[in-house]
Amino acid sequence: MQFTYNLQINAPIQKVFALVDDEQNLKLWMDGLEETIYPESLNRQNPVGTKFKQRIREGRRIAEYDGEVLVYENPTHLAIIIGNQQFTMQVDYRFSAKGEWTWLDYSATMVGGNFFMKLFAKLFAPLTRRILDRQMRKLKEVAENSSPYQMHSNAFAAAK
Numbered sequence: 001m002q003f004t005y006n007l008q009i010n011a012p013i014q015k016v017f018a019l020v021d022d023e024q025n026l027k028l029w030m031d032g033l034e035e036t037i038y039p040e041s042l043n044r045q046n047p048v049g050t051k052f053k054q055r056i057r058e059g060r061r062i063a064e065y066d067g068e069v070l071v072y073e074n075p076t077h078l079a080i081i082i083g084n085q086q087f088t089m090q091v092d093y094r095f096s097a098k099g100e101w102t103w104l105d106y107s108a109t110m111v112g113g114n115f116f117m118k119l120f121a122k123l124f125a126p127l128t129r130r131i132l133d134r135q136m137r138k139l140k141e142v143a144e145n146s147s148p149y150q151m152h153s154n155a156f157a158a159a160k
Contacts, residue, residue, distance in 0.1 A: 001121040003128065005106040005136050011143040013097040016104065017075035019143055020093050023052075028146070029138040031131070032057040047072045054082065081111070087121070088112030102143075106136065 009016050019025045023036035034055040042050055050069045055062050067082035070090070079092045090111045096103040110121055121128070 001110040001118065001125065003108045003125075003132055005104075005132055007104045007106070007136050007140055008098075009102045009104060009140050009143045010100070011102060012100060013075045013095050013102045016102040016139075016143045017078070017095055019139060020078055021074065029142045030135060031138070034062055083112060086113060087117045104136075104139075108132070 019029060026036065027033050034057055037053045037055075039051060039053065042052075047069045048071065052067045052069075054065045054067060056065065057063075063084065065082050065084050067080050069078075069080055071077050071079035071092075075097075076095050077093070079090065081088060081090050083089055088111050090109050092105075092107045092109075094105040096105075110118065113121070
């Protein structure tokens with residue numbers, strides 16, 4: 001199962017990258033994200049291989065997902081793998097600067113999961129697609145309408 005999304009964002013590439021690169025900025029557009037934790041440490045200069053946990057509110061419960069940074073090329077490419085005991089997704093963000101605006105190519109691919117989870121994913125694909133649509137619209141809105149001062153300053157400063 002794979003989900004893709006392409007989006008034109010009227011904001012500079014560094015600003016858009018900072019919205020997906022920093023755990024505090026993720027909260028500005030990712031529905032339900034409670035926190036991102038780095039059990040070891042995070043080397044912002046070279047985060048490839050960094051493991052993290054995300055706690056995401058899903059209805060009334062908080063689900064926990066384990067992740068790892070696979071690719072980090074600031075500000076053009078960020079890829080992670082994230083999942084739990086039931087399934088694993090590889091998420092890929094690719095950014096292209098187009099003058100003063102940014103083109104985003106996003107994909108999320110299920111790379112692990114048992115037969116039941118793969119069937120479940122297919123059955124609920126329309127719901128998952130609506131959630132993705134909502135999150136991508138919110139990312140665009142935050143990137144286009146927030147000032148850098150409303151964003152987590154360390155991430156935006158590092159992206160420049």
